[in-house]
Amino acid sequence: MALPVPHETAITVALDxxxxxxxxxxxxxxALDCLDRHxxxxxxxxxxxxxxxxxxxxxxxxxxxxxxIVRHASQAVTMDESPSQALRLKKDSSMxxxxxxxxxxxxxxxxxxxxTGALMATARYVLKTLPGIDRPAIITTxxxxxxxxxxxxxxxxxxxxxxxxxxFAVMGSVxxxxxxxxxxxxxxxxxxxxxxxxxxxxxxxxxxxxxASDLNxxxxxxxxxxxxxxxxxxxxxxxxxNVALKSSEGVASIIAHYMREEFHRNVFxxxxxxxxxxxxxxxxxxxxPRRYNGASLLGxxxxxxxxxxxxxxxxxANAIDTAFLEAREGxxxxxxxxxxxxxSERRDQ
Amino acid sequence: MALPVPHETAITVALDxxxxxxxxxxxxxxALDCLDRHxxxxxxxxxxxxxxxxxxxxxxxxxxxxxxIVRHASQAVTMDESPSQALRLKKDSSMxxxxxxxxxxxxxxxxxxxxTGALMATARYVLKTLPGIDRPAIITTxxxxxxxxxxxxxxxxxxxxxxxxxxFAVMGSVxxxxxxxxxxxxxxxxxxxxxxxxxxxxxxxxxxxxxASDLNxxxxxxxxxxxxxxxxxxxxxxxxxNVALKSSEGVASIIAHYMREEFHRNVFxxxxxxxxxxxxxxxxxxxxPRRYNGASLLGxxxxxxxxxxxxxxxxxANAIDTAFLEAREGxxxxxxxxxxxxxSERRDQ
Numbered sequence: 001m002a003l004p005v006p007h008e009t010a011i012t013v014a015l016d017x018x019x020x021x022x023x024x025x026x027x028x029x030x031a032l033d034c035l036d037r038h039x040x041x042x043x044x045x046x047x048x049x050x051x052x053x054x055x056x057x058x059x060x061x062x063x064x065x066x067x068x069i070v071r072h073a074s075q076a077v078t079m080d081e082s083p084s085q086a087l088r089l090k091k092d093s094s095m096x097x098x099x100x101x102x103x104x105x106x107x108x109x110x111x112x113x114x115x116t117g118a119l120m121a122t123a124r125y126v127l128k129t130l131p132g133i134d135r136p137a138i139i140t141t142x143x144x145x146x147x148x149x150x151x152x153x154x155x156x157x158x159x160x161x162x163x164x165x166x167x168f169a170v171m172g173s174v175x176x177x178x179x180x181x182x183x184x185x186x187x188x189x190x191x192x193x194x195x196x197x198x199x200x201x202x203x204x205x206x207x208x209x210x211x212a213s214d215l216n217x218x219x220x221x222x223x224x225x226x227x228x229x230x231x232x233x234x235x236x237x238x239x240x241x242n243v244a245l246k247s248s249e250g251v252a253s254i255i256a257h258y259m260r261e262e263f264h265r266n267v268f269x270x271x272x273x274x275x276x277x278x279x280x281x282x283x284x285x286x287x288x289p290r291r292y293n294g295a296s297l298l299g300x301x302x303x304x305x306x307x308x309x310x311x312x313x314x315x316x317a318n319a320i321d322t323a324f325l326e327a328r329e330g331x332x333x334x335x336x337x338x339x340x341x342x343x344s345e346r347r348d349q
Numbered sequence: 350m351a352l353p354v355p356h357e358t359a360i361t362v363a364l365d366x367x368x369x370x371x372x373x374x375x376x377x378x379x380a381l382d383c384l385d386r387h388x389x390x391x392x393x394x395x396x397x398x399x400x401x402x403x404x405x406x407x408x409x410x411x412x413x414x415x416x417x418i419v420r421h422a423s424q425a426v427t428m429d430e431s432p433s434q435a436l437r438l439k440k441d442s443s444m445x446x447x448x449x450x451x452x453x454x455x456x457x458x459x460x461x462x463x464x465t466g467a468l469m470a471t472a473r474y475v476l477k478t479l480p481g482i483d484r485p486a487i488i489t490t491x492x493x494x495x496x497x498x499x500x501x502x503x504x505x506x507x508x509x510x511x512x513x514x515x516x517f518a519v520m521g522s523v524x525x526x527x528x529x530x531x532x533x534x535x536x537x538x539x540x541x542x543x544x545x546x547x548x549x550x551x552x553x554x555x556x557x558x559x560x561a562s563d564l565n566x567x568x569x570x571x572x573x574x575x576x577x578x579x580x581x582x583x584x585x586x587x588x589x590x591n592v593a594l595k596s597s598e599g600v601a602s603i604i605a606h607y608m609r610e611e612f613h614r615n616v617f618x619x620x621x622x623x624x625x626x627x628x629x630x631x632x633x634x635x636x637x638p639r640r641y642n643g644a645s646l647l648g649x650x651x652x653x654x655x656x657x658x659x660x661x662x663x664x665x666a667n668a669i670d671t672a673f674l675e676a677r678e679g680x681x682x683x684x685x686x687x688x689x690x691x692x693s694e695r696r697d698q
Contacts, residue, residue: 155541158549192591200507223595227603242541244596246572251600254576262628269628276625279611279618
């Protein structure tokens with residue numbers, strides 16, 4: 001299979017219509033929004049229960065849209081299904097068929113809001129990893145002062161060797177170059193602050209490999225630096241990344257909760273809240289997690305984007321946009337090329 | 350050395366006056382605030398450069414306060430000193446002498462805003478761990494919906510076995526019982542959400558030990574649950590805990606940053622900000638990290654509280670309060686007793 005390469009012409013993205021908490025009710029409207037946004041440059045393959053998809057399209061008056069292809073899949077992966085069950089028993093799931101579209105070259109990328117474990121296992125089984133990549137990683141964007149930071153891994157790999165962390169750094173760096181147009185993205189390794197007890201062996205060893213590489217490695221960063229924008233790419237193992245990301249979401253919700261409580265305390269605070277409403281709305285928009293929806297599974301021979309399971313129309317459309325951009329820039333081929341150069345350099349040393 | 354036991358009479362706390370970013374300028378005023386708050390129940394030993402301490406007390410008009418004892422220490426541990434350097438070369442540091450006061454039974458507890466690594470190493474060396482505790486852990490309180498959660502370890506131990514995580518759970522549970530008056534604090538083990546790939550071996554094994562123990566173990570929690578108040582004590586290894594805590598601080602500051610930006614956008618938003626000021630002030634007070642200052646080093650044969658290095662007067666006073674409460678409840682003796690009961694039960698099984 002040839003890796004997707006950058007192109008100016010139309011991109012085709014396969015969507016797992018049955019995945020996530022809302023399935024067809026969210027995926028179809030989001031798909032239509034994206035088609036309108038990228039008219040003439042995007043074709044979507046809607047994979048899932050064909051009658052339900054056709055029904056949703058008819059209701060939206062888009063049954064005859066030439067940029068929409070419907071592909072039937074007789075099964076769906078549930079949110080609590082184990083990766084191995086999904087692999088073994090759901091060979092005709094909407095998730096698997098969408099990934100197959102990428103494998104077959106019919107689609108340049110696929111998007112699913114389904115169960116992450118099953119998506120990772122199926123994508124890895126069907127598409128395989130790039131040469132030089134042991135394990136794919138999950139990367140997402142996180143808002144930071146002055147822009148955003150990309151962080152990986154976010155839960156695909158709980159125990160990572162130094163070499164894995166290095167591979168994550170390469171992949172994250174290439175993604176930032178491709179999608180953000182950065183020349184030499186600054187890469188940081190997530191660690192804790194105490195001297196002597198600083199970091200575990202894997203992190204210390206990864207720091208040595210990174211310092212010797214031609215990546216723009218900036219050294220260790222701490223949890224709060226992720227949001228300070230001191231680097232463009234933050235590298236960590238999946239356990240730490242997942243906890244950091246979810247803790248951050250937790251803090252953002254508790255602050256929102258406190259804010260609601262304070263503005264609803266009495267008639268005066270309610271009035272103050274009304275007056276401040278336009279400001280609070282802007283604030284909410286800036287911290288809206290839906291804007292950052294769409295985590296990429298990097299290191300595969302193809303583009304797979306994971307949407308949050310509970311994503312709504314706006315959020316899912318952002319995940320499709322991520323897939324569109326990665327396909328347009330040809331991210332897997334870029335990673336492949338970068339790894340190739342790095343390995344020959346390391347061989348030659 | 351006898352472990353401190355609960356008492357109604359006066360508590361003595363030794364303060365490392367030279368530690369932290371501000372030393373005497375913050376510690377002395379904070380000490381005076383605490384003395385006023387606990388008049389008749391608290392005696393403070395101010396450890397550090399005697400002339401400077403006496404000078405600060407004279408300026409505050411408190412030279413003759415009988416609840417204040419000044420103890421000279423000729424050295425200070427710097428913030429970038431390694432734990433081993435501090436142990437070897439700073440035998441008369443204010444930090445070490447404050448810990449010695451606890452060891453000698455002159456103080457019921459000590460507080461330092463100095464370098465965490467040095468504090469942990471010195472406390473462990475001087476005080477030793479309780480029987481059945483391999484490694485001390487750092488615990489702090491984190492605001493959550495409806496109250497707060499206690500979380501440990503926060504950075505003392507980067508690689509933890511299942512048994513270590515279990516010991517942390519016992520210590521955290523006892524602390525919540527002692528300080529929050531809870532009967533059976535709910536304990537959760539921090540993990541990530543994906544099935545199959547859920548957790549590393551240590552976490553899975555710790556879950557089994559916890560489920561078999563008589564602690565009120567509730568199962569796995571995720572990063573966002575820490576702030577949802579679903580459990581009272583969250584257990585994790587020090588790397589993960591440190592990253593989670595610092596990421597949370599990072600998110601809180603970026604939200605505060607966005608809020609300032611939005612309210613300073615133009616004359617209308619500034620006006621809205623003025624009107625909402627009382628509400629915003631209450632919000633700031635609720636999320637003020639100074640209110641949560643004072644992390645305890647648990648598992649030692651004595652009470653050691655770590656203040657944030659950058660703590661101001663209000664924050665440092667909160668750390669002294671934490672030490673005061675732990676001493677009043679006799680936390681180390683409670684942990685010791687609980688461990689003793691648990692070990693005899695495990696032996697008898």
